[in-house]
Amino acid sequence: MLSIDNLHVSVEGKSILNGINLDVKAGEVHAIMGPNGSGKSTLSSAIAGNESYEIDKGDILFRGENIVELAPEERAHKGIFLSFQYPIEIPGITVTNFIKTSINSNLKARGEKEMSASVMLKKIREKAELLDIDSKFLSRSLNEGFSGGEKKRNEIFQMAMLEPSLSILDETDSGLDIDALKIVANGVNKLKNKNNAVIVITHYQRLLDYIIPDYVHVLHGGKIVKSGDKQLAHELEEKGYDWIK
């Protein structure tokens, strides 16, 4: 589904990623771990198409198509979803209206009919329930005054609504207490199927107790320095990152 080949990315002239290679197939869960500053968030931003990140070299193929020149919205239309590490507060747009606009923009871009209000409402209820989200929460302004945990839960709610093929969860565990972490992980697991894929970006192994990865990659100095199965995550938890450098 996703195939990253020799990817070099820089921000404001400073190179952050120095030749990333990664293959993610449908049905797989990949974890990308690494210390602070190793380039984890840069990788997620580059896949999602943040224009502040300059792709100097390499390709990002999504279902065989090179997407490096595509706008962020075009990548979203193709089914790429980024759960933000720091979701943005937008006063004046409610969660519900934001998600409606988002879904209908995606449908429109794919040449499909807009979702009817009743179908939308039903889906919102169902997904809110899955993530244990209060309906009052949905009529609040997007992320405004949300706690860290509420913001993350709201990200996964959006993921549930949009049903992307590829979800990148950027530090979704940060700011979550253990109960919220379980709810979020449970939500992600329920959405998981053989046709979609998840990339979990995390500093700690904690989340991987609940979202079990098929592969674990260690990012360091802008490169993947080690790959393995979920056992690698446990090793990292025990030994830290120093041994791997």
Added chain:
Amino acid sequence: MQLSEKLISSFLAFELDTDINSTIHGIRTSAIKKFEELGFPTRKLENWKYTSLNRVIKEDYTVFSKKKNVLDFKNVKDYFIDNIESYKIVIVDGFFDPFLSQTSHDGLDICIMSAALNKPKYSKIIKKYFNKTANSEDSLTSLNTAFSKEGAYIHVPKNTVLEKPVEIIHFATGNEAALMLQPRNLIVVEESSEVEIIESHQSLTDNPVFTNSVTEIFSEKNSKIDYYKIQDDVVTSSLIDNTYISQKRDSDVKVHTFSFGGKLIRNNLNFFQNDKSINSTMKGVTIIDYDQFVDHHTLVHHANPNCESHQDYKGIYSGKSTGVFNGKIIVDKIAQKTNAFQQNNNILLDDKSTINSKPQLEIFADDVKCSHGCTIGQLDQDALFYLRARGIPKKEAKALLTYAFANNVLESVNIPELKYKVKKIIAKKLGVSLGFDL
């Protein structure tokens, strides 16, 4: 001949043509003298530092339209609020249009100034209120006073809550190559009464129009007024709106100003709190482009204790457009426990757009809460990426953020049909279809 000379020399003819025996003859005469003395304001005046009228007053305006043009409702119905029952006062090229209007004398008076100024039954109210809160030291207000003849006249007696709003629309049909209009409105809302008013000025052609409007509003004890100004005119029209509001105890007046179009707009919005426990609210959304110019000058005079004022103006400027916000708050020594808040937030969408924002606080009391804040920025790039990453295209994402930015000003619009209309205009201004509602 310069416009000011032309105006002064037409005054005599105007007086002869109207009614030299009118009760306000004396007021008009001293007003023209004041204008003769002051002339049009120039940028040398502190209050006009950022705003030049030169490009407006250079046109050769006809001061009095000769012909009465008849408008067909179906051609102008878009300028009224859809799906709503309302009283209507429609003025076309300075003349009352009885066909498009829907006035009332049923326990109140919703009619026109020409009647109020000439008929004896209104003389008591005219004597008590006419030109009593307007600033007779102001040149443009004086100019309007000198030529005051037509406009809206609304008198709501005690304990009357209007069940439908009043729409005041001034049309210019382009029957003159260039036309100057000077509508004069008087609104008196007596004790414990409530009214909602929607005012707009609309030119129907590209012929230059210059409107110098004066509105006096008297909000008596415990009354409530919601006043909405829709300024969405064509780029060849300019408007100077002088509004004076005099409030009495426990009254609550809100003015929303939506400035979306026109060549030059200057709003002089003045609140005088003449008693205790008064609430005054001013909100505005300005969205302009090209070389359009919008200037909001507000004044709140807190002259009594325990009063509040709230100001919230948002501006979105594209192209070479320019905005001015000058918010003056005066708190007299006697006006203890005043709460006065002022906020002006602006987004500049292009390198060549400009905003001049200036708070002006003169506080002489010591036990008050006054705050002011001003921001000038661009659309938040992180927010834009967030929306785009959810599949919302760039243009729509920008529009949505702009909408969101303006939205809290729309929240306090109490007429749903009006809110819908304003949202529709905003969507159109931003170049998106109204696919989202907020």
